[in-house]
Amino acid sequence: xxxxxxxxxxxxxxxxxxxxxxxxxxxxxxxxxxxxxxxxxxxxxxxxxxxxxxxxxxxxxxxxxxxxxxxxxxxxxxxxxxxxxxxxxxxxxxxxxxxxxxxxxxxxxxxxxxxxxxxxxxxxxxxxxxxxxxxxxxxxxxxxxxxxxxxxxxxxxxxxxxxxxxxxxxxxxxxxxxxxxxxxxxxxxxxxxxxxxxxxxxxxxxxxxxxxxxxxxxxxxxxxxxxxxxxxxxxxxxxxxxxxxxxxxxxxxxxxxxxxxxxxxxxxxxxxxxxxxxxxxxxxxxxxxxxxxxxxxxxxxxxxxxxxxxxxxxxxxxxxxxxxxxxxxxxxxxxxxxxxx
Amino acid sequence: xxxxxxxxxxxxxxxxxxxxxxxxxxxxxxxxxxxxxxxxxxxxxxxxxxxxxxxxxxxxxxxxxxxxxxxxxxxxxxxxxxxxxxxxxxxxxxxxxxxxxxxxxxxxxxxxxxxxxxxxxxxxxxxxxxxxxxxxxxxxxxxxxxxxxxxxxxxxxxxxxxxxxxxxxxxxxxxxxxxxxxxxxxxxxxxxxxxxxxxxxxxxxxxxxxxxxxxxxxxxxxxxxxxxxxxxxxxxxxxxxxxxxxxxxxxxxxxxxxxxxxxxxxxxxxxxxxxxxxxxxxxxxxxxxxxxxxxxxxxxxxxxxxxxxxxxxxxxxxxxxxxxxxxxxxxxxxxxxxxxxxxxxxxxxxxxxxxxxxxxxxxxxxxxxxxxxxxxxxxxxxxxxxxxxxxxxxxxxxxxxxxxxxxxxxxxxxxxxxxxxxxxxxxxxxxxxxxxxxxxxxxxxxxxxxxxxxxxxxxxxxxxxxxxxxxxxxxxxxxxxxxxxxxxxxxxxxxxxxxxxxxxxxxxxxxxx
Numbered sequence: 074x075x076x077x078x079x080x081x082x083x084x085x086x087x088x089x090x091x092x093x094x095x096x097x098x099x100x101x102x103x104x105x106x107x108x109x110x111x112x113x114x115x116x117x118x119x120x121x122x123x124x125x126x127x128x129x130x131x132x133x134x135x136x137x138x139x140x141x142x143x144x145x146x147x148x149x150x151x152x153x154x155x156x157x158x159x160x161x162x163x164x165x166x167x168x169x170x171x172x173x174x175x176x177x178x179x180x181x182x183x184x185x186x187x188x189x190x191x192x193x194x195x196x197x198x199x200x201x202x203x204x205x206x207x208x209x210x211x212x213x214x215x216x217x218x219x220x221x222x223x224x225x226x227x228x229x230x231x232x233x234x235x236x237x238x239x240x241x242x243x244x245x246x247x248x249x250x251x252x253x254x255x256x257x258x259x260x261x262x263x264x265x266x267x268x269x270x271x272x273x274x275x276x277x278x279x280x281x282x283x284x285x286x287x288x289x290x291x292x293x294x295x296x297x298x299x300x301x302x303x304x305x306x307x308x309x310x311x312x313x314x315x316x317x318x319x320x321x322x323x324x325x326x327x328x329x330x331x332x333x334x335x336x337x338x339x340x341x342x343x344x345x346x347x348x349x350x351x352x353x354x355x356x357x358x359x360x361x362x363x364x365x366x367x368x369x370x371x372x373x374x375x376x377x378x379x380x381x382x383x384x385x386x387x388x389x390x391x392x393x394x395x396x397x398x399x400x401x402x403x404x405x406x407x408x409x410x411x412x413x414x
Numbered sequence: 415x416x417x418x419x420x421x422x423x424x425x426x427x428x429x430x431x432x433x434x435x436x437x438x439x440x441x442x443x444x445x446x447x448x449x450x451x452x453x454x455x456x457x458x459x460x461x462x463x464x465x466x467x468x469x470x471x472x473x474x475x476x477x478x479x480x481x482x483x484x485x486x487x488x489x490x491x492x493x494x495x496x497x498x499x500x501x502x503x504x505x506x507x508x509x510x511x512x513x514x515x516x517x518x519x520x521x522x523x524x525x526x527x528x529x530x531x532x533x534x535x536x537x538x539x540x541x542x543x544x545x546x547x548x549x550x551x552x553x554x555x556x557x558x559x560x561x562x563x564x565x566x567x568x569x570x571x572x573x574x575x576x577x578x579x580x581x582x583x584x585x586x587x588x589x590x591x592x593x594x595x596x597x598x599x600x601x602x603x604x605x606x607x608x609x610x611x612x613x614x615x616x617x618x619x620x621x622x623x624x625x626x627x628x629x630x631x632x633x634x635x636x637x638x639x640x641x642x643x644x645x646x647x648x649x650x651x652x653x654x655x656x657x658x659x660x661x662x663x664x665x666x667x668x669x670x671x672x673x674x675x676x677x678x679x680x681x682x683x684x685x686x687x688x689x690x691x692x693x694x695x696x697x698x699x700x701x702x703x704x705x706x707x708x709x710x711x712x713x714x715x716x717x718x719x720x721x722x723x724x725x726x727x728x729x730x731x732x733x734x735x736x737x738x739x740x741x742x743x744x745x746x747x748x749x750x751x752x753x754x755x756x757x758x759x760x761x762x763x764x765x766x767x768x769x770x771x772x773x774x775x776x777x778x779x780x781x782x783x784x785x786x787x788x789x790x791x792x793x794x795x796x797x798x799x800x801x802x803x804x805x806x807x808x809x810x811x812x813x814x815x816x817x818x819x820x821x822x823x824x825x826x827x828x829x830x831x832x833x834x835x836x837x838x839x840x841x842x843x844x845x846x847x848x849x850x851x852x853x854x855x856x857x858x859x860x861x862x863x864x865x866x867x868x869x870x871x872x873x874x875x876x877x878x879x880x881x882x883x884x885x886x887x888x889x890x891x892x893x894x895x896x897x898x899x900x901x902x903x904x905x906x907x908x909x910x911x912x913x914x915x916x917x918x919x920x921x922x923x924x925x926x927x
Contacts, residue, residue: 138458139745147462147749164462169818170613171596177610204603205610249867255601277556277866278599280859283734283741287678290732293555293867302748306733306755384751 124360126187130162133190135175137168141221141300141385145349146191148381149218152372160368162189171195171254173205180207182354186361189215190352197405198256201412209405213353213362214397216369218378219387220346222320223258223298224333226313228289236266236317237339239296243272250274251285251294256412258347259285259298262319264411265343266336289313300347301330301386320344320388327386348404349387350397366394418767419541425768426775431471438475439776442482443783446498447490449623449806449813453483453499453722454739459816461746469750470765474772476746480739481533481773484682484719485780488525489791492518492711494806496627501682501718503622503848504690508703508710515706516643518795519650522788524660524708525715526781527652532668532716533777536723539672541770547724548731551676556863557875561884562677563857566684568891569691570846581846588850589857591616598855599862611822618851620814620826625844627810628827629834631803636835643795650789660712663693667716674717675724681737682721683852687845689717691891723773730758730766 130153134146143166150162167175172195182188190212200208225236233239242248252260255278263274277294279285282303288294290312298319307313309329317336321344324330336343353365372378373391382389392400425431445456456479464472487499492509505525512521539547554562570585571578594605595615606612667689674685693713694703703710725736733754735741747754752762759766794802814827837844861872868874875881 137742138461139742139749143745144749165819166458167819169820169822170610173610173613174818174820202601204606204608204613247869275866275869277863278859279863280598281741283744284678287552287728287732287734288555291552291555306753306757310756312756380751384748 124186124358124364126160126364128161128187130160131188132162132164133175133179133188134164134166135168135172135179135190135195136166138166141302142172142191142193144385145193145218145381148377149189149191149351149372152375152377152381153368155375155377156371157368170204171199171256173199176207177205179352179354180211183211184356185354186357186365188354189365190354192348192350192352194258194347194404194408195256196352197401197408198412201405201409202256209401211355213355213357213365214401215351215353215362215365215394216373217348217350217390217392217397217400218373219349219382220320220390221258221300221302221349221385221387222318222344222346223262223300224304224315224318224330225336226289226297226299226304226308226315227295228292229312229314231295231314233296233316235334235339236336236341239316240266240270240272240341243274248272248274248296249277249294251277251279251288251297253279253281253285258300258345261408261411262298262343262345265345266341268411269341269343286313301327302384305329305386317341320346322388324386324388326388330386345407346388346390348400362394369393418763419771421764422767422769422771425470425764426474426771430468431474431768431772432775434467434471434475435478435772435776436779438478439482439485439780439783441475442479442484443486443489443780445479446483446486446488446502449490449496449498449627449810451498451813451816452487452619452739453480454742455817456480456483457739457742457746461742461749464746465749469747469752470768472750473743473746473765473769474776476743477769477773478776480743481719481722481776482780484722485526485529485784487718488529488711488715489522492521492525493791493794494627494802495630496806496810497622499718500619500622500848500852501686501721502715503626503683504686504714504845505711506626507690507845508705508707511704511706512708512711513643513792513795517706518643518792519789520652520656520708521711522791523652523785524656524712526784526788527657528660528664528667528712528716529719529784530777530781531664532671532720533723533773535665535668536672536675536720537770537773537777540723540727544727544731547676547727551678551728552732553880554677555878556860556867557872557878557881558884559677559856560860560864560872561875561881561888562684563853563860565884565888565891566688566849566853567857568888569688570849571892577843581843584843585846585850588847588852589854590850591621591847592618592851592854593858595855597862598859599866611820615855616851617817617823617826618848619817620823621830621851622848623810623814624827624830624832625834625837625848627806628831629838629844631806632831632835633838634799635803636839642798650792652788656708659699660708663689663697663709663713664716666693666696667713668720671717671720672724675721675736676727678728678734678736681725682718683849685721686714686718687849689713695894729754730769732756733758 132146132150134143136142146164150164153160153162167178179190196209199205227233239248250263267273279288282299285297285299286304286307289297308315315333317339318324318333319336323335351369370393445451445453457476460479461476464475483499487497487502488505491497491502491505492513495506495510497503497506509521512518570581594612596603596613603613670689671685690710690713693709694700697709699707699709725740728734728736729740729744735744744754810827811824814823817823865872875885
């Protein structure tokens with residue numbers, strides 16, 4: 074539970090020390106000059122030989138502060154700084170259009186190895202929606218950090234005990250499933266479950282895990298599919314129960330989740346992960362790519378990485394460089410099959 | 415309960431926590447003052463800075479920014495008709511008129527007092543009754559929220575100004591603008607013209623800055639600079655009569671704000687609009703609203719503060735954010751490795767009660783800070799507009815840029831600034847447009863969800879008791895004024911007939927006598 078993370082909230086701002094008096098002084102200044110934050114980093118392309126980042130590196134988070142993507146981006150920044158003591162990473166939130174604004178900004182950083190992006194499934198889902206001008210091949214995949222699966226959740230007083238119960242019930246009656254968006258992980262696993270079993274769930278669209286939790290507790294919907302990190306509080310208090318995990322393997326690393334069977338164990342052959350990872354822009358020099366891949370390989374060995382994975386209930390399945398690219402390729406095909414029906 | 419409060423205050427009163435509470439509310443006030451820099455942006459931007467602090471200290475500071483901004487948002491609404499927060503939009507209606515009459519000091523003072531009273535009332539309710547209120551909020555599913563949104567839209571009739579049709583037209587325009595972006599049900603994009611920026615819709619904070627701040631400046635430039643307002647010292651202070659007039663509106667606003675605040679998503683903006691609408695109805699001085707009635711400042715300002723606190727009910731007891739800013743605060747919990755949820759009170763008593771106790775302390779600080787400063791802030795109006803306008807424009811544009819670090823926001827501000835200018839020239843009311851824009855996405859979401867839950871039938875709004883009750887309120891809201899008017903007319907005319915009769919009888923008597 075380390076809250077002591079070194080931060081660089083504002084590149085042009087006053088360098089932030091850990092002493093509290095400095096924080097006091099800078100907070101008030103920063104409050105008045107918030108707009109001074111941001112701005113491009115000067116590119117440090119070194120096409121010959123080795124690469125090390127010059128000055129601050131920018132980590133773009135394509136979603137707002139406080140969300141899952143933001144936590145991943147900030148944790149990654151800390152890991153990188155732990156892996157390379159000379160590196161210093163600023164996190165910049167570029168939210169809008171379900172991530173489209175952040176990724177499009179990143180597309181404009183082509184060749185700039187001073188900029189990274191905290192990526193997740195939106196990288197594949199957005200291009201499949203046909204609204205954006207990029208796809209995953211426009212960027213340089215550096216490292217897949219881990220997998221976030223979902224659990225099928227029902228209220229504590231629900232008659233169902235397994236995911237199979239829900240599927241059986243859906244054959245004869247109406248089951249309403251809350252989802253957090255068309256390209257959300259929850260909609261994807263429900264669609265896969267439907268394709269696998271031939272039943273149908275009626276979707277009710279919500280906008281976040283929090284809204285889904287409220288709807289479940291209030292009895293507005295029958296089922297939802299949520300990340301363990303989103304629902305662990307209600308699981309531990311006994312207000313909801315988890316019927317199955319849509320993961321390849323059980324959450325055996327987590328005592329509180331280890332008893333939850335996978336959907337596969339219950340006879341529903343569905344598992345789909347939301348990955349978390351790091352991208353560099355496309356068109357960067359090989360040396361730069363090598364530097365980032367090896368730095369991130371070191372980063373996933375740090376304590377900071379372990380804390381991040383554990384705090385967020387992820388499964389620590391990593392893949393670096395070209396392996397990450399291969400993973401994206403396979404994941405993209407599967408996603409295409411789901412979204413295009 | 416008492417143990418918990420003692421634990422809370424002993425946590426909140428450590429020198430370090432006191433200091434950061436003070437810093438938080440101070441920054442919050444500044445953030446609230448600056449247009450565009452709403453509490454959500456303020457908390458999000460400063461969140462990383464608090465990570466070097468103890469979790470409870472960091473959260474105390476971030477929460478301070480949140481409720482501090484509710485105080486600050488009023489200042490510019492009153493002084494220069496530029497709301498710093500969406501929840502202060504409705505305060506411009508009477509607050510700015512009061513300022514033009516040299517009574518800015520009184521307007522600012524009553525909003526500080528109203529905010530403080532509302533804070534204490536809502537915190538008392540929060541501390542004593544958070545869990546049952548949270549259960550109540552869960553009963554508000556999509557059909558109930560749909561009814562609430564209809565109720566919200568129905569209030570438009572009460573502050574549309576003289577011309578109700580124009581007000582409705584503006585609200586409709588706001589609703590139409592809110593349809594830009596990705597549709598919540600199917601994910602289809604509407605009116606986006608292949609722009610990734612429009613996928614997220616037209617952001618109302620930018621629209622608000624454009625309409626109010628930039629629009630007002632452009633309009634004033636055309637009018638020729640108004641003379642700076644020089645108010646006497648006496649007029650800057652709040653009078654006993656003002657306080658007496660405001661007492662009931664503050665209490666009504668506080669309870670109303672609390673009720674709206676605990677509903678996830680409805681939030682403080684709707685609460686402030688509703689409080690204003692209802693106050694206009696029930697107040698003896700309803701006809702003075704819009705011309706500088708102090709009740710028109712007291713009610714919405716109490717309501718938005720109460721709602722801001724009530725937002726913590728679902729946030730702390732269920733781990734479900736009540737609004738945009740509490741969502742970011744929830745993220746702050748999680749970044750600190752604290753899992754919000756039903757067990758939070760049991761697992762982290764020092765943190766939760768310390769945080770709640772800090773709200774009391776923070777609000778006292780804010781009152782002490784804002785009350786004496788009200789006349790001082792009012793002096794800003796002495797600055798010649800020639801200096802003030804460039805400052806307003808600058809802070810508006812910088813504020814807009816800082817929302818998402820992008821020029822898109824700046825363009826939205828400029829475009830709506832020009833629209834705002836023409837709306838002012840044509841005398842079109844702007845508040846209904848903002849309400850339409852704020853409620854539009856919420857209304858649509860509730861509609862889509864209700865239809866999905868009802869398997870295509872939105873009639874379930876009338877079959878669920880809670881939803882039906884709210885719908886009834888909405889209908890009363892719409893038909894009551896004309897019904898009342900008709901009743902009054904009938905009573906008046908029958909009274910007049912009686913009077914005529916009496917007069918006739920008298921004359922007859924006279925003629926006989």
